[in-house]
Structures are given as C-alpha cells and as structure tokens.
Amino acid sequence: EPEVTQTPSHQVTQMGQEVILRCVPISNHLYFYWYRQILGQKVEFLVSFYNNEISEKSEIFDDQFSVERPDGSNFTLKIRSTKLEDSAMYFCASSARDATNEKLFFGSGTQLSVL
Amino acid sequence: GQNIDQPTEMTATEGAIVQINCTYQTSGFNGLFWYQQHAGEAPTFLSYNVLDGLEEKGRFSSFLSRSKGYSYLLLKELQMKDSASYLCAVLNYGQNFVFGPGTRLSVLP
Numbered sequence: 001e002p003e004v005t006q007t008p009s010h011q012v013t014q015m016g017q018e019v020i021l022r023c024v025p026i027s028n029h030l031y032f033y034w035y036r037q038i039l040g041q042k043v044e045f046l047v048s049f050y051n052n053e054i055s056e057k058s059e060i061f062d063d064q065f066s067v068e069r070p071d072g073s074n075f076t077l078k079i080r081s082t083k084l085e086d087s088a089m090y091f092c093a094s095s096a097r098d099a100t101n102e103k104l105f106f107g108s109g110t111q112l113s114v115l
Numbered sequence: 116g117q118n119i120d121q122p123t124e125m126t127a128t129e130g131a132i133v134q135i136n137c138t139y140q141t142s143g144f145n146g147l148f149w150y151q152q153h154a155g156e157a158p159t160f161l162s163y164n165v166l167d168g169l170e171e172k173g174r175f176s177s178f179l180s181r182s183k184g185y186s187y188l189l190l191k192e193l194q195m196k197d198s199a200s201y202l203c204a205v206l207n208y209g210q211n212f213v214f215g216p217g218t219r220l221s222v223l224p
Contacts, residue, residue: 031210033212035214041216042214042216043158043202043214043217045211045212045213045214048210050210056210091157091158093212102146102148103148103160103163104148104204106159107157108156109157
C-alpha cells in the first residue's frame, strides 16, 4: 500500500531555533494536512493545504508556522522560532478525497523535542 | 464550536466484545472515521461511516446515527494486540478531520 513518508523521525532543537519538518504525501493525493499530538493528548489539527494554498488553519497555526509545497512531491512544515510548548509528535497526512476514498493516511510522524 | 467526546479508558478481556462510543458536535458533517493508534505510532484507518447504520469489517464494526450525533466502534473476539487508543474523527464542512481525545483500550488475558 502507498505510504506517507516523513523525515526526520526525531528532531531535537534549541528554543528559538527554526525547524523544518518534511513530508512526502501519497503521489495521487490532493489534500495535505499537518497534525500534532502532545504526549498523552489528542491529535490536534494544524493546517490543511489544497491546490497550492492553505485551505484552513487552526488557532495553533500562528505566524511562527508556515507550510510549503516546494515541488511536486514534498510538503513541509516550518516553525520559525521554536518554543518549549512546540514539543510534540508532528504527523503529516494526505487524502485523495474522491468519491471512493475519503480516508486520511498518516505518516509515521516526527518527534520534535525543543530544549 | 467543535466537540467530540469519547470515554478516556476502557478495559476488556481477551475474546470478549467491547463497544467504544463517540458523540460529536461539529461545524458540519461529511463523514465519521475510526482510527487505531498504538503508543508512539501514527493513527491507522479502521472504518468510515457517512450514512446511518452499521458498517462491518471483519472483527470491527462501526455504527452511525447522524440525527443523534453518535457513533460506536464494536470490536469482537478481542485480542491482546487490540490494546491501543481508538480515535473518533469527524470530517467537517471545512474539509478537515477533527479528532476526539481517544479511548485507551486495555485487553487483559
């Protein structure tokens, strides 16, 4: 089965540093998402992306966050100046969202630790 | 607002049947999904309901009542490997998947 791939699997950074989390969605999917999950808490929506633009974002996705699809395959999440509370597992997901396949496919996640 | 509720934890015995409930109030409804998440791993898709009724898929079944804002996931013939968190998620009118807090299921021998 096709997969969403994420790199790196773990990222450790100092507070105030910039990080870029990378994702390769499934190739024929059109809708891309970033979610995060703080340890022991629920999966939280950050942002959705369709047709080369953000379609919706949550309150969490403030000016410190940005997303890009720099080429036909990668989808990145950038955090400009990381804070301690940004420590979480970040999941990329994609969906075909066509009539036969609505489901969301998740990557294996990037565990971000901000020190 | 958006609100999805699930029990926090449940415990059941190997071989038994367990029902995990989910109630939701979201900005629109385009489908309800159940995902399984083992600790430290990504959620994996289990089932999808968009119309009222029961969807059966092997040992797993999911039920939806849109008028009541209610769904349940039924797991039969429980196995130890079914110990995991089960996440209820709604696809809303914003075309986003909103997740509930998850139910941590422990299967005991």
